[in-house]
Amino acid sequence: MMFWRLIVAGLTLLLGRGRRRAALSPGRPRPRIVPPGPPSPHAETLVLSCLLLATVAAIGFIAVFALDRLPAQTQLLGIALGLAFAFLAVATVVTGKRLVANDEISEPYPEPANEEAREEIEQIVSESTDRFTRKRLLVVAAGGAGTALGAALVVPAVSLGPLLDTRALKRSPWQAGVRLVDSLGRPLLADEIEPESLYTAFPAGAEQNQVGSPLVVVRLEPSRLDLPPERHGWAPGGIVAYSKICTHAGCAVSLYRAPLYDPTSPRPALVCPCHYSTFDPATGGGVLFGPAGRPLPQLPVRVDAHGRLVAGGGFSGSVGPSWAGVRTR
Amino acid sequence: MRSLAVAVFLLVLLPGAAGAQASIERGRALYAQGCISCHGAQAEGVRRSSVPSGAGGLEGAGPSLHGVGALAAHFYLSTGYMPLRRPAQEPKHRAPSYSGREIDALVAYIASFGGPGIPAPRPERGSEAEGFRLFTENCAGCHQIAARGGLVTGAVAPPLDRATPTQIAEAIRIGPYVMPRFSRRQLGDRQVDSIVRYVQRTDDPVDRGGWSIGHLGPIPEGLVAWLLAGAALVAVARMIGRRAE
Numbered sequence: 012m013m014f015w016r017l018i019v020a021g022l023t024l025l026l027g028r029g030r031r032r033a034a035l036s037p038g039r040p041r042p043r044i045v046p047p048g049p050p051s052p053h054a055e056t057l058v059l060s061c062l063l064l065a066t067v068a069a070i071g072f073i074a075v076f077a078l079d080r081l082p083a084q085t086q087l088l089g090i091a092l093g094l095a096f097a098f099l100a101v102a103t104v105v106t107g108k109r110l111v112a113n114d115e116i117s118e119p120y121p122e123p124a125n126e127e128a129r130e131e132i133e134q135i136v137s138e139s140t141d142r143f144t145r146k147r148l149l150v151v152a153a154g155g156a157g158t159a160l161g162a163a164l165v166v167p168a169v170s171l172g173p174l175l176d177t178r179a180l181k182r183s184p185w186q187a188g189v190r191l192v193d194s195l196g197r198p199l200l201a202d203e204i205e206p207e208s209l210y211t212a213f214p215a216g217a218e219q220n221q222v223g224s225p226l227v228v229v230r231l232e233p234s235r236l237d238l239p240p241e242r243h244g245w246a247p248g249g250i251v252a253y254s255k256i257c258t259h260a261g262c263a264v265s266l267y268r269a270p271l272y273d274p275t276s277p278r279p280a281l282v283c284p285c286h287y288s289t290f291d292p293a294t295g296g297g298v299l300f301g302p303a304g305r306p307l308p309q310l311p312v313r314v315d316a317h318g319r320l321v322a323g324g325g326f327s328g329s330v331g332p333s334w335a336g337v338r339t340r
Numbered sequence: 341m342r343s344l345a346v347a348v349f350l351l352v353l354l355p356g357a358a359g360a361q362a363s364i365e366r367g368r369a370l371y372a373q374g375c376i377s378c379h380g381a382q383a384e385g386v387r388r389s390s391v392p393s394g395a396g397g398l399e400g401a402g403p404s405l406h407g408v409g410a411l412a413a414h415f416y417l418s419t420g421y422m423p424l425r426r427p428a429q430e431p432k433h434r435a436p437s438y439s440g441r442e443i444d445a446l447v448a449y450i451a452s453f454g455g456p457g458i459p460a461p462r463p464e465r466g467s468e469a470e471g472f473r474l475f476t477e478n479c480a481g482c483h484q485i486a487a488r489g490g491l492v493t494g495a496v497a498p499p500l501d502r503a504t505p506t507q508i509a510e511a512i513r514i515g516p517y518v519m520p521r522f523s524r525r526q527l528g529d530r531q532v533d534s535i536v537r538y539v540q541r542t543d544d545p546v547d548r549g550g551w552s553i554g555h556l557g558p559i560p561e562g563l564v565a566w567l568l569a570g571a572a573l574v575a576v577a578r579m580i581g582r583r584a585e
Contacts, residue, residue, distance in 0.1 A: 274387065
């Protein structure tokens with residue numbers, strides 16, 4: 012209710028402005044400076060329809076963005092936003108070419124030293140636009156197109172993250188006893204994890220698309236492991252598991268630098284292909300290189316009686332990119 | 341009758357065996373000239389610590405070649421990855437240092453220490469769609485989806501346009517330099533066929549978007565788009581505007 016009253020009040024203000032100003036400045040008619048020109052209803056209609064189409068296209072962008080299920084989502088978004096800008100551009104060009112007087116005045120504008128000169132400039136400006144017959148409608152249409160386009164540019168920010176519910180960022184399906192499976196749901200066996208190979212694992216029976224689900228699993232030589240003392244027993248046989256979501260920008264850590272021959276190559280590392288954040292799997296996921304600000308969260312694993320890998324608990328830290336506040340672990 | 345069969349069998353087999361033996365001997369000689377300082381007298385590898393510093397100018401520090409088989413030997417020699425000038429150098433794809441016959445001899449010698457044979461991928465058996473999916477999951481992170489190569493921190497992932505089907509299949513099993521290795525359980529031979537078929541396709545990709553700009557990726561594409569759009573905007577501005585006197 013409040014909302015509607017605000018809108019009505021805003022519209023009244025907007026539409027009433029011109030009328031009020033006209034009433035306030037009566038007086039003698041001054042001689043024209045800008046030569047009079049004929050009104051151009053066709054051009055005005057063209058500008059109005061372009062502004063309307065720009066509004067529709069911008070709202071279309073918001074609609075496509077909100078639906079988020081269309082087959083050619085990206086192309087449609089691009090077309091909608093592009094059309095909105097194009098219609099706005101056509102409206103501006105037509106206004107400038109056909110509606111506003113654009114006769115050149117050769118003298119430079121004098122400094123508005125006195126009241127007389129300032130009134131003259133105001134008069135020039137107002138007479139330049141007196142070819143408009145539907146000025147207020149045009150102003151409203153332009154305002155509408157501008158608002159819709161502005162909204163279309165701001166709305167995608169919604170995707171940057173949950174607005175209020177930040178608990179979703181910390182939720183993870185991993186807890187003690189959850190089995191590690193591959194993308195097809197087959198359990199990962201400890202014996203099958205080979206050194207110098209990279210495995211992706213998911214929690215058995217949970218949503219794979221959640222930010223807290225995917226893992227990278229690698230087997231290191233147990234003698235090379237240098238985990239913090241409180242993580243004792245997290246890496247049976249040298250098998251370590253980390254969150255696959257980079258702590259910098261949330262890409263998938265899909266690169267494993269696996270030296271074939273240690274003495275002559277860089278040490279083993281998990282690398283994110285987006286910005287080359289490089290993590291050390293041997294020391295608990297610490298950052299070796301790149302823009303990431305905190306280590307990859309590690310998941311304790313153990314081997315059950317059937318030789319399958321199961322989680323020994325939750326992650327060592329917050330999963331996912333470093334939103335404000337998450338950086339402090 | 342049986343003795344005749346045995347005689348025929350021996351007649352066929354012996355020259356072959358003798359030829360293989362000669363090849364191994366030739367390989368041993370080449371090994372002694374080119375490989376021995378890093379990989380050791382019996383191909384047992386030389387750890388850096390076992391070499392006194394400055395001894396004969398030898399740096400040492402090459403891995404053991406026992407059990408790597410013809411597969412690894414053929415890969416490293418045919419891609420020109422080996423021999424390396426210095427052990428810590430990153431191997432790069434270049435023209436092989438040995439002729440085809442010399443490579444065969446060296447491969448036969450290394451294979452005599454045991455290990456897997458040279459794989460024979462058959463890309464025509466594979467499926468391009470499956471290859472695309474597997475390449476996306478396992479290879480594109482480093483090599484890019486267009487197989488044009490890329491970076492890992494500290495190393496270069498080479499482009500795959502010069503790699504032969506056999507070399508691709510070998511690299512998948514070895515994981516050369518810092519590449520991870522893929523076991524038969526992770527990627528079966530049929531799946532390797534599909535990957536090879538996809539990589540062959542990337543030599544001549546279908547660019548539905550039009551101009552490929554060397555498949556350099558989205559950032560150069562964006563720069564080129566901005567450049568073209570900027571030129572178009574200047575043209576439009578000139579068209580609708582009026583020049584100052």
